[in-house]
Amino acid sequence: MSFPIWLPATLLAGATQAWRTAVQRRVSRDLSVNAAGLVRYLYGLPFTLLLLGGYRALFAGPLPSPDPLFLLFCLGGGLAQIIATNLLIMAFTHRNFVVGTAYSKTEAVQGAVLSFLLMGERLHPLAWAGIGCGVMGVMLLSTGGKRMGPVDFLRALGQPAALCGIASGFFFALTAIGVRRATQEVGGNDPILAALIVLVVTVALQTAMQGGFLLLREPEQMRKVFRSWRVSGQVGLLSSLGSACWFTGFATAPVALVRIVGQIEVAFTLGFGHFYLGERMARSEVMGLMLVASGVVLALMGAF
Numbered sequence: 047m048s049f050p051i052w053l054p055a056t057l058l059a060g061a062t063q064a065w066r067t068a069v070q071r072r073v074s075r076d077l078s079v080n081a082a083g084l085v086r087y088l089y090g091l092p093f094t095l096l097l098l099g100g101y102r103a104l105f106a107g108p109l110p111s112p113d114p115l116f117l118l119f120c121l122g123g124g125l126a127q128i129i130a131t132n133l134l135i136m137a138f139t140h141r142n143f144v145v146g147t148a149y150s151k152t153e154a155v156q157g158a159v160l161s162f163l164l165m166g167e168r169l170h171p172l173a174w175a176g177i178g179c180g181v182m183g184v185m186l187l188s189t190g191g192k193r194m195g196p197v198d199f200l201r202a203l204g205q206p207a208a209l210c211g212i213a214s215g216f217f218f219a220l221t222a223i224g225v226r227r228a229t230q231e232v233g234g235n236d237p238i239l240a241a242l243i244v245l246v247v248t249v250a251l252q253t254a255m256q257g258g259f260l261l262l263r264e265p266e267q268m269r270k271v272f273r274s275w276r277v278s279g280q281v282g283l284l285s286s287l288g289s290a291c292w293f294t295g296f297a298t299a300p301v302a303l304v305r306i307v308g309q310i311e312v313a314f315t316l317g318f319g320h321f322y323l324g325e326r327m328a329r330s331e332v333m334g335l336m337l338v339a340s341g342v343v344l345a346l347m348g349a350f
Contacts, residue, residue, distance in 0.1 A: 051237070051238070051294060051295075051298045052294065052295045052298040052299035052304060053307065053346075055291040055292075055294040055295045055298075056291065056292070056295040056299075056304050056307045056308050057307070057310060058287075058288075058291045059288050059289075059291035059292045059295060059308060059311075060307075060308050060309075060310045060311030060314055061311070061314045062284050062287050062288035062291065063284075063288040063292075063311055063314075064311050064314035065284050065314070066086070066281055066284035066285050066288055069277060069280050069281050069284065076270065076274065077267060077270055077271065077274065078264055078267050079132050079135050079136055080132065080256060080259060080260050080263070080264060080267065081260060081264065081267035081268070081270060081271050082135050083128060083131045083132050083135060083256055084253070084256045084257055084260055084271055085271055085274065085278035085281050085282065086131065086281050086282060086285040087128075087249050087252040087253040087256060087257075087282075087285075088253050088257060088271065088278075088282065089275070089278045089279050089281060089282025089283075089285075090249055090281075090282035090283070090285040090286040090289070091246075091249050091250060091253050091282075091286075092282070093282055093283050093286035093287070094242070094245050094246045094249050094286045094289070094290070095246060097242055097245070097286060097287075097290050098242040098243065098245070098246050101238065101239065101242055102239075105236070105239070107236070107239075108234075109234075110232050110233040110234030110236075110239070110240065110243070111233055112231055112232045112233060112243070113231040113232075113233065115227075115231050116228055116231040116232060116244075116247075117247070119224050119225075119227040119228035119231060120224070120228045120244060120247045120248045120251060121251055122220075122224045123220070123221045123222075123223070123224025123225045123227075123228060123248060124221075124224075124248040124249075124251045124252040124255065125252075125255065126217045126218075126220040126221040126224060127217070127218070127221040127248075127252065128252055128255060128256050129217045130150075130213075130214045130215075130216075130217035130218040130220075130221060131214075133150075133210045133211070133213050133214035133217065134150050134210070134211070134214040136206075136210045137150065137206075137207050137210035137211040137214060150211045150212075150214040150215045150218065151180070151184045151215065151309055151311075151312055151338075152181070152184060152211070152212050152215040153214075153215030153216070153218045153219045153222075153305060154177060154180050154181075154215075154302075154305045154306050154308070154309050155177050155180070155181055156215050156216050156219040157218075157219035157222055157223070157301055157302050157305040158173075158174075158177055158302035158305070158306070160219050160220065160223060160301075161219075161222075161223060161300065161301040161302045162302070164223055165223065165226070165227075165301070167300040167301060167302055169300070169302055169303065169348065170348030171348065172344050172345070172347050172348030173302070173303065173306060173344065173345045173348035174348075175341075175344045175348075176306055176340075176341040176342065176343070176344030176345035176346075176347075176348065177302075177306060177341065177345070178341070179337050179338070179340045179341030179344060180306060180309045180337070180338050180341030180342070181341075182334075182337050183309075183312070183333075183334040183335065183336070183337030183338035183339075183340075183341060184309075184312070184334065184338065186330045186331070186333055186334030186337065219301075219305070222292075222296055222301045222304070222305060223301055225244060225248070225292075225293055225296045225297075226296040226297065226301050228244045228247075228248070229241055229244050229293065229296060229297035232244065237294070237297040237298045238294055238297070240297050241290065241293035241294045241296070241297040242290060242293070244293055244297075245286075245289055245290055245293050249286070249289070292304070292308070295308075303345060306341065306342065306345040307342050307345055307346065309338050309341060309342060310338070310339065310342050312334075312335060312338050
């Protein structure tokens with residue numbers, strides 16, 4: 047685990063992703079769910095190529111020889127991310143920006159369990175305590191400022207926003223595991239180069255998969271995707287930068303730890319929801335934010 051790399055990369059990823067999600071929500075008002083999901087890959091692909099090319103120009107060296115399983119993990123992780131993104135956009139249609147994202151943040155605990163079951167990654171007890179704090183914080187955020195008891199909250203879990211958000215978190219957790227395994231199959235001694243190679247290949251596959259689906263099922267939406275290039279280009283840029291940071295984190299630290307620290311994205315989400323989208327911040331959201339931040343601190347204490 048490389049402390050100087052994964053921690054700042056994860057924090058930057060959280061800030062960039064919150065910004066990208068806020069901009070993408072503007073796009074989703076004029077596009078279908080699949081079209082809004084496509085813009086992050088279609089417009090992000092050129093920027094991922096620039097990132098890889100720029101890194102290679104600065105740090106020249108022999109290219110690694112990926113294992114054949116590399117493409118399979120890229121494909122699986124990319125497909126899981128497409129499904130997760132579509133589910134998150136669907137959650138936005140049922141509740142506000144902050145609440146939709148909060149439900150998806152259950153990804154942290156889902157990722158911890160899945161990474162233990164599928165990859166044998168273990169966490170320090172303090173990190174698990176951090177997960178607990180984060181989950182409680184997300185529960186408060188998911189109320190949207192309304193007073194809800196435990197029974198009310200459990201009943202709310204059956205609502206469409208909760209189901210879409212939680213399912214989104216599950217597929218985002220699978221995405222993280224797929225990306226980590228793909229970077230391990232790249233080979234070589236440079237985890238950042240491995241992360242950027244996985245990023246380029248994954249985004250190219252995602253563009254082909256979701257773009258092909260859109261052409262077959264919603265061809266009229268493809269024209270809207272190209273007409274929205276001014277805003278969609280911003281989504282692509284922010285998506286490529288955020289993904290590069292996430293992938294670097296996954297390449298250099300356990301998936302669960304990266305996702306726990308990545309919950310700090312909720313803080314940035316609250317800021318964008320309040321200042322960029324004009325959504326009001328409730329007292330419960332501030333309390334939830336404090337719990338999420340405490341969870342991140344506990345996770346870091348457990349890591350180091």
